[in-house]
Structures are given as structure tokens and as C-alpha cells.
Amino acid sequence: MHLSCPADLVIHIGKAVYGRIQAGDICPHPMIQTTECESETSTDIVKNLCQGMTSCHLKASNAIFDDPCTMT
Numbered sequence: 001m002h003l004s005c006p007a008d009l010v011i012h013i014g015k016a017v018y019g020r021i022q023a024g025d026i027c028p029h030p031m032i033q034t035t036e037c038e039s040e041t042s043t044d045i046v047k048n049l050c051q052g053m054t055s056c057h058l059k060a061s062n063a064i065f066d067d068p069c070t071m072t
Contacts, residue, residue, distance in 0.1 A: 004055040011053050016046035018060060019068040037069040 003011050019038030050056035
């Protein structure tokens with residue numbers, strides 16, 4: 001993900017979600033144990049990396065945010 005602001009502005013993170021939020025119908029599969037799971041620390045992580053910057057680049061991955069949707 002790449003965030004950037006026009007000149008003289010900085011990034012302000014209100015909320016960041018990493019995980020899965022059900023949006024409409026999904027195809028059922030026996031491996032899917034939940035469709036509502038998100039990292040409890042995703043907002044804090046993104047704030048620490050991007051808050052107050054004019055530009056920020058981060059990878060949305062389990063290596064950074066852990067795996068909030070295990071077995072899914």
C-alpha cells in the first residue's frame with residue numbers, strides 16, 4: 001500500500017483494518033472458520049509507520065500484522 005498527501009499536508013490515520021470483514025454473500029467452504037476477523041493492532045501499526053508523514057509505503061502481510069484469520 002502506498003499513501004501520500006499533496007504538498008504541505010500529512011497523513012492522519014483514523015483506522016486501519018487488516019483481516020477479513022464479510023461484505024455480502026461468500027461461497028461456503030469447510031476451511032473457512034470465520035468471516036469476521038481483524039488484527040487488533042493494525043491501526044497502531046499503520047499509525048506508527050505512517051502518521052504525520054507526507055508519504056508512506058507498507059506491505060499488507062501477515063509478517064507485519066500477524067494472521068488474524070488463522071485457519072481461514
